[in-house]
Amino acid sequence: MSLAHQWRLFQVALQYFTRLPVPAMAEFDPAWLTHSARYFPLVGWLVGAACAGVFWVASGTFEPAIAAGLALATGVLLTGAFHEDGLADTCDALGGRVERERALEIMRDSRIGSYGSLALLLNTGLRWAALASLGAGLGALALFLMHPAARGGAASLMARLDYVRLDDSKAKPVAAPQSAEALRWMLGFAALPAALLGWIAPLATLAGLLAVAAVHGVCRRWYRRRLGGYTGDALGACEQLGETAFLLAFVAVAA
Template identity: 50%
Template sequence: MRHLLHQVRLFFIALQFFTRCPVPAWVGFEPAWLQQCARYFPVVGTLVGLFAAAVLWAASWIWPASIAVGLSIAASVWLTGGFHEDGWADTCDGLGGAVSREKALLIMKDSRIGSYGALGLILMLGLKAAALLALLEADPHLGLAALVWAHSASRLAPVWLMSASAYAGDADHAKAKPLATQASSGTLYFGLAWLLLLSGLMAAYDSAWVPGLCAAWVAGGAATLAMQSWLERRLGGYTGDNLGATQQIVELVILLSLLALVGVFT
């Protein structure tokens, strides 16, 4: 019972860290829990995806699909406080130019957004909106399911980085110091099991989606490994901002991979 209660606490810690959702006061907090709760990142992603899909579905009854997609993305950004988007913008600023490792780390610590960050955000949000709109036009059910799956799967990518790569910043001054420690294999396996379960539910709903899901698994995994290789080459590992950037890249790649094969299963 104590172990189960601890797992519930870890889930709420992950939910509190990545969203604006309030959590019960009895949950409490200990710094070590922030690293332990990484196993629930994909679960929180599922909830964020469900919220975004619900807004998308409701808005599509009132406005054109393009407006509904914009409202859905805005809703997910509001729910998460733009947490991952901020990491993407900072990563673009730090690694967009040809600067040294030390200079890149310094730039990413700056709260101000630069030209690379602004352009990166515009391109990221625009491409995600366009891909989601095209998926909705091809198959509304697939579009909603893809939104949930992409949010879930993309949050497994940072867990992989935390388990397979080293922290590149100053661990003593990290914004979320426990995230600078390596995630255990059990943490990664739990997130992987959750994503497999979600994939199974989607395949059970419509077996025609299986080719697209397989493509999304491959594309998402390849994007994660590519980000890991790039970050290790440029920084020697990852920072907190890079975890957010990786989530954004993988989410976009998943949507694009599903869209590329949409003619196969619609």
Template identity: 45%
Template structure:
């Protein structure tokens, strides 16, 4: 059992990041779906590295450069995995008039105007919120960045649990397109929650509330327009949560 859970952790790291890992012997595609419970842990690894860069850079160059470097580090570690999902979702849901056309656009690797606008806006908001937090406290900004990455992945696992698969067979990036289990979601949430111990109850609850509210927007649009989630939609949910969480925390911290 412990050995299998270790395999799932490695599988989650392989699926979500560019971090080198040992090769998995006798790999099975269903491990990708099962490993979803550890997505927040992978997010915390990425967020932890980004947080260290933010804190260190803030001592040398100040909040804005530190925020840019931290966000850039997260993108480098994941290969822009979630950002790509956000852009594809925006292009598909914004540019298609039918379900088939929306899915066709989402599968297209080219970046359209809706995707470019969504990507640019979310990146700008994340950098601005982190810079605002770093002006108050670089250490608190680093903790907020760590928390946002883990909680954002937990939100994506929540979407996997609640939403049916809306794409075509063979289109799923996250493996077999079944719903994630409730037990897996519970594990993911428990892993994601621990950084909130460093927040006041009001700030932590406010960040999670706005994060979930913003993340619900792409999830609801996808459910209405294509009938459910795809791997791209999960990326959009994760990115939307990060934006909402960081904006709420920055606003409450500044206040």
């Protein structure tokens, strides 16, 4: 594929996964959504850089808890709480003991239940507290590394499991099964920031990456057992849990 086409695929990923403005395209092929998934972790570079910048600047003016809140709010604004929504829907669907078809029906429901509410509260609270415990430098580093790593852990599920939605879900094209080549792109973009900047806090960075890998493994087994595969919401849940796991592991080693 040409470089121009790769740039087009990245723009498609940016448009799908964030609220950042993207120039209008003269033409569009639905297959581009499927191929753009390889750039999901690269989108995390931009989101992570924005959150890291806000945390760094805010830490010079506000208390750590406020700086952490502003950084997390930046991520929510940039993504439109896209992945948080997936976490809530997945926990509502899989939190109770229901059959596979009923779980998929719950995921389609836009209403949020007790499992989803608690998942959002606990997941956001843990990230907030963990980030607030880090100084400006390490906190900014953790945010920049966390976003692509967590997205890589979630996106790589698409190469390991089957997509289980048979309807016309809006996530179906971008969440379609990925090739081995696409998986290499995903993992490369996910790991490159850590390879370039991990030397600043090597053990904490390694701990964060291992935590994301552990979340990927747990989610893969969980989704296979309960759903027989994954959905777009399930990917969002894995991404959010990956972020939290990365931050907690990073703090545990860096503190």
